[in-house]
Amino acid sequence: MGIELFDIEDAAEGDLRSVHGVMLAAQAVDRPDEVPVTFEALVGSMRTPPAGFGPRRYWVARRDGGIVAVAFVNLPDAENSHLALVTITVHPDLRRNGIGTAFLRDLLPRLEGRTVVEGWEITSGGAGEHWATSVGFRVVNTMVLQxxxxxxxxxxxxxxxxxxxxxxxxxxxxxxxxxxxxxxxxxxxxxxxxxxxxxxxxxxxxxxxxxxxxxxxxxxxxxxxxxxxxxxxxxxxxxxxxxxxxxxxxxxxxxxxxxxxxxxxxxxxxxxxxxxxxxxxxxxxxxxxxxxxxxxxxxxxxxxxxxxxxxxxxxxxxxxxxxxxxxxxxxxx
Missing domain, CATH: 3.40.630.30 (Gcn5-related N-acetyltransferase (GNAT))
Incomplete structure (x- = not known):
């Protein structure tokens, strides 16, 4: 498995489609109550991420040439310059194969000196929470989506x-x-x-x-x-x-x-x-x-x-x- 920085502006359409496939498949399993994200909406959200959380970097994990996991990494500034906000999404068909854990380990030295990692908007009781606690994260807040x-x-x-x-x-x-x-x-x-x-x-x-x-x-x-x-x-x-x-x-x-x-x-x-x-x-x-x-x-x-x-x-x-x-x-x- 190879892990690489993903340039959202210069990415080939085939790779963007692959990223959408990973995110759509994960959404169907992790957040089935949501309206399925369209290709256009996903790419738009990646190009225009929410403000107030610093620059965002994208990383992908490839296996046999195909994208199997995606990471969104925000690096806030000012009060939060010690912090990295990280979301790792692995295709549901390939979970429990160590991909997410390997991805995280590879990302840690690339976080530009940040000392704390946080992950947000993880479905309570779902696969993401179970994985996060298994690799050493602890739950620190509970939110409701309304x-x-x-x-x-x-x-x-x-x-x-x-x-x-x-x-x-x-x-x-x-x-x-x-x-x-x-x-x-x-x-x-x-x-x-x-x-x-x-x-x-x-x-x-x-x-x-x-x-x-x-x-x-x-x-x-x-x-x-x-x-x-x-x-x-x-x-x-x-x-x-x-x-x-x-x-x-x-x-x-x-x-x-x-x-x-x-x-x-x-x-x-x-x-x-x-x-x-x-x-x-x-x-x-x-x-x-x-x-x-x-x-x-x-x-x-x-x-x-x-x-x-x-x-x-x-x-x-x-x-x-x-x-x-x-x-x-x-x-x-």
Whole structure:
């Protein structure tokens, strides 16, 4: 078996089709409740991966010339420059042959000095979790994947009044200059949310960092929508929800962060801005047919907020982590 870096931009179509075959076969076994990923959607997602997690590298494992496994490796920066986010997918027909373990061992020295590896969005109780724990990872968080199917939802659940003393505003793309500083501060409320024992830290937002992130999304062709709760007395942004619509799946809305500053919690602002976002985005983009989001299983409040506006839980997922040195030694420490 040979392992090699995979250049998504220069890859031959035959290799891209092989990667799609591996991912599609794995999805059918590991996440049968999902809509099967199309070739175009997979390649699009690989060329435009989610923002905020650093550059992404792709690796493939070949056996007898054919691609049998794929690795996605994100290398975050700033607060997370010690961390590598790794997902290894082996074709289901070839599992339990040591391919995933050999792939991981080969990748570890190629992680550019990162000291901790984390893996996310692993189906709870599935083959991926069993493999990860067998090679030395430990489970450090549990998440729920929630789906809001637009055609099936009762839209009256989106008729949430704005609490007294606040107003809701929204925008697409760049935040208004007048709100930029308080918007950055409000986004930092996410750092209080429960995420188990994962090492990944939410960004420490500043006005400059917000502008950099907005520019990155524009460069990726991602449509960013934001709804905020504004405290009337101070004029400050105190609650935020953000949604992304990515070019490879233009009918899906990815619900990203929702946060409310601690001093303004207890008024229902999280539900208010999320409901406003659902109404506004579907009015502007009637082609949107679903929203999806992940929430820590410990964050029972946000799960209830999501359910109140039509989300339903479709799968439980786990996150795993381990030090590179422990994995290198075979998970024996």
């Amino acid at each position: 789906l809001l199917p637009v055609a099936e939802v009762d839209r009256t659940t989106w008729d949430v009044p704005v609490p007294a003393g606040y107003r809701v505003e929204d925008w697409a793309g760049a935040a208004p200059d007048a709100m930029l500083e308080s918007f950055a501060r409000a986004r930092n409320a996410l750092r209080d949310a429960p995420f188990g024992e994962i090492d990944f830290q939410a960004p420490l937002w500043t006005a400059d960092r917000v502008r950099e992130a907005e520019a990155d999304l524009r460069a990726r062709g991602v449509e960013q929508r934001v709804a905020v709760a504004v405290h009337e007395e101070s004029g400050d942004v105190v609650g935020v929800t953000e949604v992304e619509v990515r070019p490879h799946r233009p009918h899906w809305a990815s619900q990203r962060e929702t946060s409310v500053l601690h001093a303004h919690r207890g008024h229902g602002l999280g539900r208010c801005v999320k409901a406003h976002m659902a109404r506004r985005l579907t009015a502007d983009r009637p082609d949107i047919d679903r929203f999806y989001t992940t929430t820590s299983a410990d964050n029972t409040h946000m799960i209830r907020v999501n359910e109140a506006i039509g989300y339903r839980t479709v799968r439980t997922q786990v996150s795993v982590k381990q030090d590179v040195v422990v994995l290198t030694l075979g998970g024996t420490q």
